[in-house]
Amino acid sequence: MNPVRRGQWQTASDVLTQLTRQPGITRAAVARTLRLSTGSATEVTARLRDVHLVTEVPAPSQGRGRPTTLLRAHPQGPVVLALDLRQSSWRSAIVTLDGSLQDPEYRRHRSRRPQVVLNNLRRHVEQARQQYGDRLRMVSLAVPGTIRDNHLMQAPTLEWAELDLETVTEGTGLPLLAGNDATLSGVAEARTGAAAGAGTALHLIIEVGIGGTLLIDGVPAQGASGAGGEYGHMPFGDRSRACPCGARGCWDLEIDGRALARHLKQGRPDDPYAYTEEVLRRTDRNARAAVTKVVSALGSGIAGLVNAHDPDVITIGGLAIPLRAAAERTFKEAYEGGLMTFHRGSPPPVLPATLPDGPLRGAAALALDQLTTEPAIAAWVAQR
Amino acid sequence: MNPVRRGQWQTASDVLTQLTRQPGITRAAVARTLRLSTGSATEVTARLRDVHLVTEVPAPSQGRGRPTTLLRAHPQGPVVLALDLRQSSWRSAIVTLDGSLQDPEYRRHRSRRPQVVLNNLRRHVEQARQQYGDRLRMVSLAVPGTIRDNHLMQAPTLEWAELDLETVTEGTGLPLLAGNDATLSGVAEARTGAAAGAGTALHLIIEVGIGGTLLIDGVPAQGASGAGGEYGHMPFGDRSRACPCGARGCWDLEIDGRALARHLKQGRPDDPYAYTEEVLRRTDRNARAAVTKVVSALGSGIAGLVNAHDPDVITIGGLAIPLRAAAERTFKEAYEGGLMTFHRGSPPPVLPATLPDGPLRGAAALALDQLTTEPAIAAWVAQR
DNA sequence: CTATTAAACTCGTCCCACGAGCATAAACTG
DNA sequence: CAGTTTATGCTCGTGGGACGAGTTTAATAG
Secondary structure, eight states: OOOOOTTTTHHHHHHHHHHHHSTTOBHHHHHHHTTOOHHHHHHHHHHHHHTTSEEEEEOOOOSSSOOOEEEEEOTTSOEEEEEEEOSSEEEEEEEETTOOEEEEEEEEOSOOOHHHHHHHHHHHHHHHHHHHGGGEEEEEEEESSEEETTEEEEBTTTTBOSEEGGGGGTTTTOOEEEEEHHHHHHHHHHHHSTTTTOSEEEEEEEESEEEEEEEETTEEOOOSSSOOOOGGGSSOSOTTSBOTTSOBSOTHHHHSHHHHHHHTTOOOOSSHHHHHHHHHHOOSHHHHHHHHHHHHHHHHHHHHHHHHHOOSEEEEEETHHHHHHHTHHHHHHHHHHTSOGGGTTSOOOEEEOOOTTHHHHHHHHHHHHHHTSHHHHHHHHHHO | OOOOOTTTTHHHHHHHHHHHHSTTOBHHHHHHHTTOOHHHHHHHHHHHHHTTSEEEEEOOOOSSSOOOEEEEEOTTSOEEEEEEEOSSEEEEEEEETTOOEEEEEEEEOSOOOHHHHHHHHHHHHHHHHHHHGGGEEEEEEEESSEEETTEEEEBTTTTBOSEEGGGGGTTTTOOEEEEEHHHHHHHHHHHHSTTTTOSEEEEEEEESEEEEEEEETTEEOOOSSSOOOOGGGSSOSOTTSBOTTSOBSOTHHHHSHHHHHHHTTOOOOSSHHHHHHHHHHOOSHHHHHHHHHHHHHHHHHHHHHHHHHOOSEEEEEETHHHHHHHTHHHHHHHHHHHSOGGGTTSOOOEEEOOOTTHHHHHHHHHHHHHHTSHHHHHHHHHHO
């Protein structure tokens, strides 16, 4: 990376960051929020146009005054390939600087063997590389498992062993950004979803076990190697229970289908996700009691995390939404009861997540963060 | 705050930040780490000299070549008043941009009544204001309690009720930065102590209960209102036990003198800190067993936090150091046993904190962060 | 004393943010 | 419909400051 002249592209970088964070923003609005003079705004947009980073389209007029323009990603501008790997399928999209998703794809796995799946992804990357050439700058991948330095460490739902994910971009020279799906959906919520604008947000999602992330100004606390956010493996539960993760008393074991089955005195369900949905549909007393216990464990755990992190807002996703809905009162009691007294006056709201394609959007967002840095812009300009 | 010209004082700000983070750094070293050309280095230091922000003293020569200079805070440069309020005393120091502490003071409280103590602090602030005039830019205050927007919410050791701390700077127009002492000592450790250089660090300190903070690149995760870091109030403990904080099953209740007393079937000690030291001095079987239980709760709790945050390093302070030392083996087992399998290959090190005046230094560091921002520099220059 | 080395200084160049003044495109107004 | 109001965009002169090439300086090594 060549040394970039200090201050060069500084304002351009700020403008592009605004654009990714608020797609569809007008040029005048950018100038206002960045406190740019109209002269600077003219200049910086002209420069960004010249280097094929943005285009402008007339904005619908909003009252008096000369109408402004909407900033859009340039049709020959840089793009990111976002991938979302799930248990039985994967999806992808090409993402532009204004955060819009193009060429969405959805494919079911024919085989779930890691090599086969990764090979399919690699072919997809190569194809995008063919189609977009140098416009494709980065590949971002959401995975339902613990990620550490672009390696998959463990993936309970996929049932894969440790694995190097960089094979996906091998040979293309494209940088890869792999991340946990729960973390990435948290990023999406914190930027454009239910936690938009929050300084500190906590995102939690139940599928099999519970995952999540702490977000500070929209940036996930990923830890030393990117494995942060494994809230399911904090010892909120019964120490006599061993968790497949290797630890004991994990919260994970108290809040998903496995916990429900245990309360209902049944064996470990094959598919804890489907099993949870099943139990939620039941109306009998035993099922309700089991759900209540799980919801209580959920609420008090969240309260503990609120005590620790003091978030502005908590977003919950996956099964946490129907679980809470099935026992709102229990949730409220467990949540508020677990808070330190001074939080109870106005407990931070626990909101359902709103973005269905959260992991994909979050993956895209983190990749776009890279593209809008000064060095990345300078590299893009130099290469043209 | 006037709009500051974009990019103005950018490099100057970077240089000053370097100076606060590595006191005693040479001009040549700054230029290298910031990748400044020698021309820019000459220019920026000249400018900083002109506005009384730095001075240079000849550096001891280190081999061949023209000798460089050490950057020092200018004798007429801006300063911060750092205050560290403790249970039975308070201390203060004037801190300059190179992080050196001047005019250290140490006073015991004559009365512990909040109004009296705060009044003494206020008088001290006024005195510093007299002495330093406009050079004094900010007051930073470390408090052993939960802080929220410069209000003290609860302080178990001080036994104070809710309180507005801004009375301390009232009438002076000086900005106040109040923070929890454990959080601030974490800042100090992450900048110049045992966790120096860590991207993600976790700091935990046991006095009465356990406090701490998560630090990302030396910046504490303070949460929505600054009350983050109350790790003692996560439900790692027995849910049947109510905590004075209002919640149940708090970790706090498992790792300090109160826990030891419970294990030893004694009542709540008046001074849990002194009580812990007492028990640590005992060599009888009961005492050892009680300590072992507490150390085990400490180790497995830390493991849970490592699972959640994936820090590079954990620093422990206060009674956590002698407690662990009293049962190293138990600690290691509880800690490593509580980690997710993939962390066990190289568990993040748990290091004793090294800075005795951590809260004071951390308070100073956060205040200096403010002083070295571009707007603050511009304001300083404009005012002269 | 001379060569070597690392760092500082000088100066021309260029990028770009800003502000003042002017131009423009819409919506109101009578 | 013509004039007014309003928000925005454009032009251009100014100036700060980062950079790099070339030069100078102050130390050590031999």
